Ligand code: ADP
Ligand code: ADP
């Protein structure tokens with residue numbers, strides 16, 4: 001099963017991706033996480049994209065499309081995959097369609113996690129991520145057991161560089177302008193399932209399971 005997770009920054013895509021990938025046994029492909037890992041490891045790609053991600057701007061399409069192309073060709077994707085945060089522009093969606101055709105694959109469903117602006121801001125501002133394993137927590141909704149320590153690996157919890165108010169405002173503006181048109185794109189393909197993201201993470205996942213039905 002090949003899936004896409006769509007939604008504004010901080011909607012809970014990463015949180016739901018963990019649940020989905022565990023249940024359906026498919027790899028989680030998050031372009032944002034791939035970029036953050038490369039930035040932390042100071043790779044060439046990391047140095048190339050940091051100026052964009054820090055400010056909350058999109059990384060240029062050709063760079064993003066290339067890393068997704070390479071990733072979906074890896075053997076673990078033979079059983080399916082979950083794209084989280086990609087595509088984010090119409091150009092990326094069209095490039096993905098071309099890639100899928102080339103590899104004889106289809107997208108089975110696009111899960112659009114819908115939340116209001118207020119919820120988005122609250123979730124982003126309170127988000128804390130593990131600097132070692134990338135796990136995501138929230139100071140209010142999903143606090144770690146020990147203060148500022150990851151539940152899974154005891155790594156240090158930090159705030160993402162782009163979870164500052166100014167970068168966040170920019171990410172929201174970029175989302176409205178560049179990513180929102182994808183909702184209509186996938187609705188017209190009859191692939192879109194709109195999921196109410198404003199409830200607890202467990203309930204959101206139940207709604208996703210319902211949307212995926214027989215899979
Ligand atoms: P995204 O990947 O869409 O940016 P995350 O999964 O990282 O979003 O979630 C953003 C923040 O909101 C995190 O701090 C996470 O713990 C918290 N969060 C995720 N889902 C929920 C939910 N259903 N209710 C409350 N908080 C949530
Ligand atoms: P969020 O969890 O807030 O939705 P991500 O972790 O998906 O954000 O992405 C973080 C940053 O990485 C984005 O603000 C952008 O700079 C970059 N990025 C991630 N995915 C893409 C993409 N598909 N196209 C362009 N830039 C991307």
Ligand code: ZN
Pocket residue numbers: 130131132133134135150151152153154155
């Ligand atoms: Zn950790």
